[in-house]
Every structure is written in C-alpha cells, then in structure tokens.
Amino acid sequence: MQKKKKLLVIIGPTAVGKTKLSIELAKRFNGEIISGDSMQVYKGMDIGTAKIKETEKEGIPHHLLDILEPEQEFSAAQFQSRANEAIQEIHTRGKLPIIVGGTGLYIQSVIYDYHFSESPSNPEYRQELEREVKEKGIESVFQKLQAVDPDSAGRIHPNNSRRVIRALEIYHCTGKTMSEQLSEQTKEWKYDTCIIGLTMDRDLLYSRINARVDEMVNEGLFEEVSSLYHKGLRDCQSIQAIGYKEIYGFLEGNLTKESSIEALKQNSRRFAKRQLTWFRNKMDVKWFDMSNLEQFSKKTEEISAYIAGKLCNKANK
Incomplete structure (x- = not known):
C-alpha cells in the first residue's frame, strides 16, 4: 500500500x-x-x-x-x-x-x-429568486436559506446574492442542502x-x-x-x-x-x-x-x- x-x-x-x-x-x-x-x-x-x-x-x-x-x-x-x-x-x-x-x-x-459533482439547475426558480432580491432585497432570500440550510447560511455572506441563490437552487432541485450532500x-x-x-x-x-x-x-x-x-x-x-x-x-x-x-x-x-x-x-x-x-x-x-x-x-x- x-x-x-x-x-x-x-x-x-x-x-x-x-x-x-x-x-x-x-x-x-x-x-x-x-x-x-x-x-x-x-x-x-x-x-x-x-x-x-x-x-x-x-x-x-x-x-x-x-x-x-x-x-x-x-x-x-x-x-x-x-x-x-x-x-x-x-x-x-x-x-x-x-x-x-x-x-x-x-x-x-x-x-x-x-x-464535487455538477448539481442540477432550475433557471425559472433562479430567476424568481433574482426578482425577489430586486424587489425585496437580499435579506428576504437569505432568510430562506437560513431556514433550509443554516450551515451554508453561516458560511456564505448575506450580501453574496449569487451564492445565496445557488445554495437555494441546489436545495430546490435535489431536496438536499449543499452541506448534506458533502456530509454524506x-x-x-x-x-x-x-x-x-x-x-x-x-x-x-x-x-x-x-x-x-x-x-x-x-x-x-x-x-x-x-x-x-x-x-x-x-x-x-x-x-x-x-x-x-x-x-x-x-x-x-x-x-x-x-x-x-x-x-x-x-x-x-x-x-x-x-x-x-x-x-x-x-x-x-x-x-x-x-x-x-x-x-x-x-x-x-x-x-x-x-x-x-x-x-x-x-x-x-
């Protein structure tokens, strides 16, 4: 060995x-x-x-x-x-x-x-979150991430809208958080x-x-x-x-x-x-x-x- x-x-x-x-x-x-x-x-x-x-x-x-x-x-x-x-x-x-x-x-x-594997994407869902950021601000979308994936929310800065949205998109597409996928x-x-x-x-x-x-x-x-x-x-x-x-x-x-x-x-x-x-x-x-x-x-x-x-x-x- x-x-x-x-x-x-x-x-x-x-x-x-x-x-x-x-x-x-x-x-x-x-x-x-x-x-x-x-x-x-x-x-x-x-x-x-x-x-x-x-x-x-x-x-x-x-x-x-x-x-x-x-x-x-x-x-x-x-x-x-x-x-x-x-x-x-x-x-x-x-x-x-x-x-x-x-x-x-x-x-x-x-x-x-x-x-690392390429997680699936959902352009419609991503665009929906992007609209929400424009209309309500990033805080609204970040709170969603905190609710479903507090681990990623603790790692990603609240102002980083691209990564916040991507983490939510992964959860939306797979039913598992990025953190869960890595921990498995x-x-x-x-x-x-x-x-x-x-x-x-x-x-x-x-x-x-x-x-x-x-x-x-x-x-x-x-x-x-x-x-x-x-x-x-x-x-x-x-x-x-x-x-x-x-x-x-x-x-x-x-x-x-x-x-x-x-x-x-x-x-x-x-x-x-x-x-x-x-x-x-x-x-x-x-x-x-x-x-x-x-x-x-x-x-x-x-x-x-x-x-x-x-x-x-x-x-x-």
Missing part, C-alpha cells in the same frame, strides 16, 4: 497569528505554504485580504496567491484542484506542503478529498494530515481585529478598493468579501467613511466567530491558545513538538 503524502494544515480565525506562525513552521520543517483563503487568490486585493507581504515571506515559497483577476469566479472545487496540484509539486521538491487559511470548506475539500460523502483522508488550530481569548482577538482594520486603512485600503470600484467591478464574487463591500458602501454614498470602517470591524469580528464555530464542528483539530503574545517562541516550540510527533516520527516507525 502506497504511503500517503504528508500535509500540515494551520487554521484559525482572522487575526489570530496564522501567517507569523506559518513562516516559523515552514522554516523548521522545510515547507512551502499554500494559501487556504478564498479571497487571496485575487490580484490587486492585497490590503483588504491581509495578504502576506513579500518582506514577510522570508524566502518561503507561497502558492495560490494572485492567480485570478477580481472579476473571475472561484469555487471550492477549483481550490481543491489547484491545491492538490501544488501539494504534488511541493512533494516532488522533497518539501512539506503547509495549507494556511481560514476558508473551512476549501480546506476540507482537500483533506477529505470531496467529490465518506470522509477519507487523502493525505497524512496534521491539523493545527490557533485560538485566542475572545476580547484579545477582537481587539486585534479592530487594530488590524485600522492598520489596513492606514496602509491604503480605501485607495485599493476605490481602484477596483472605478474599474467598474460591481456584482462579482470578490467584491462581496469583507473589507471590500463595506468600502463600496462608502463609495456609493450609503455609508460615511467612519461607519464603513466600523461596519468592517463588526463584520470581521462576526466572521471570526463563524470561522471558529465551523472549525470546531467540522474538523479534527489540535488547538493551541495564542493569547499570551509574549510567549510566541515558547508556543512555537510546543506546536513544533506536536507536529514532529504527528508527522515526522511516524515516518520513522
């Missing part, structure tokens, strides 16, 4: 410190990093997605960053395919692939080897995987999120979003991302600058809460508390020892 290839996964909510830890672990375990973030794939969307800067990479190769234009669509199935390709390439160089990110379904699709699949581990989860005291995490938003604004977030806005980007997947839709509200005159910043902070905090709920309910994770920021080195040693026992020692048995 062929041995499974090794894979390290680092997950956790936004602003918990995944990027910094991933660089340290990549240096220790001869790794290359694969972004597990659904929005960092887009070119020109750097500040709002908290994309790692070149100066922060410390020579560690990164994959699945800046691979699409902002107007292009991206799905879990596409991520799965590209991530698997990257994992194979990294192993051919004798290195350890490390997926780092916070998009739960994307990461699940790789480690559990989900099989046999969860076989495609790789010899070690999953590390980072958590933090909630008040500290929220404080870090607020500080990160202020830093994004200082680094030019409004200018970055304005550039996309003036290119004519409107109803596309990328612009529904937290950090972009709030600034669009300001650019379209619906929010003041201050209220758009506050909305961004609030939405980021809510997103972090949803991320933690998802990871705790859906994945087999070894959690590490990163609340004591002064003991980062000590915590890194602890995490490294766990990874070595989980991935490296098994190879010697």
Whole structure:
C-alpha cells in the first residue's frame, strides 16, 4: 500500500497569528505554504485580504496567491484542484506542503478529498429568486436559506446574492442542502494530515481585529478598493468579501467613511466567530491558545513538538 503524502494544515480565525506562525513552521520543517483563503487568490486585493507581504515571506515559497483577476469566479472545487496540484509539486521538491487559511470548506475539500459533482439547475426558480432580491432585497432570500440550510447560511455572506441563490437552487432541485450532500460523502483522508488550530481569548482577538482594520486603512485600503470600484467591478464574487463591500458602501454614498470602517470591524469580528464555530464542528483539530503574545517562541516550540510527533516520527516507525 502506497504511503500517503504528508500535509500540515494551520487554521484559525482572522487575526489570530496564522501567517507569523506559518513562516516559523515552514522554516523548521522545510515547507512551502499554500494559501487556504478564498479571497487571496485575487490580484490587486492585497490590503483588504491581509495578504502576506513579500518582506514577510522570508524566502518561503507561497502558492495560490494572485492567480485570478477580481472579476473571475472561484469555487471550492477549483481550490481543491489547484491545491492538490501544488501539494504534488511541493512533494516532488522533497518539501512539506503547509495549507494556511481560514476558508473551512476549501480546506476540507482537500483533506477529505470531496467529490464535487455538477448539481442540477432550475433557471425559472433562479430567476424568481433574482426578482425577489430586486424587489425585496437580499435579506428576504437569505432568510430562506437560513431556514433550509443554516450551515451554508453561516458560511456564505448575506450580501453574496449569487451564492445565496445557488445554495437555494441546489436545495430546490435535489431536496438536499449543499452541506448534506458533502456530509454524506465518506470522509477519507487523502493525505497524512496534521491539523493545527490557533485560538485566542475572545476580547484579545477582537481587539486585534479592530487594530488590524485600522492598520489596513492606514496602509491604503480605501485607495485599493476605490481602484477596483472605478474599474467598474460591481456584482462579482470578490467584491462581496469583507473589507471590500463595506468600502463600496462608502463609495456609493450609503455609508460615511467612519461607519464603513466600523461596519468592517463588526463584520470581521462576526466572521471570526463563524470561522471558529465551523472549525470546531467540522474538523479534527489540535488547538493551541495564542493569547499570551509574549510567549510566541515558547508556543512555537510546543506546536513544533506536536507536529514532529504527528508527522515526522511516524515516518520513522
């Protein structure tokens, strides 16, 4: 029986410190990093997605960053395919692939080897929902999704009308939610995987999120979003991302600058809460508390020892 290839996964909510830890672990375990973030794939969307800067990479190769234009669509199935390709390439160089990110379904699709099939469509039903969005607003349609598929409703942003409608269309056509279809699949581990989860005291995490938003604004977030806005980007997947839709509200005159910043902070905090709920309910994770920021080195040693026992020692048995 062929041995499974090794894979390290680092997950956790936004602003918990995944990027910094991933660089340290990549240096220790001869790794290359694969972004597990659904929005960092887009070119020109750097500040709002908290994309790692070149100066922060410390020579560690990164994959699945800046691979699409902002107007292009991206799905879990596409991520799965590209991530698997990257994992194979990294192993051919004798290195350890490390997926780092916070998009739960994307990461699940790789480690559990989900099989995505084309779900049937119903154009008439889809058009009916699109009319309802225009007449009553997205909130009305999103409430329908919450009623039939709360799992997907927790994963899809309420403003992303395309994905909300698609999730309802799948349920309408099949009688099963997208989440049910995926959960029915046999969860076989495609790789010899070690999953590390980072958590933090909630008040500290929220404080870090607020500080990160202020830093994004200082680094030019409004200018970055304005550039996309003036290119004519409107109803596309990328612009529904937290950090972009709030600034669009300001650019379209619906929010003041201050209220758009506050909305961004609030939405980021809510997103972090949803991320933690998802990871705790859906994945087999070894959690590490990163609340004591002064003991980062000590915590890194602890995490490294766990990874070595989980991935490296098994190879010697």
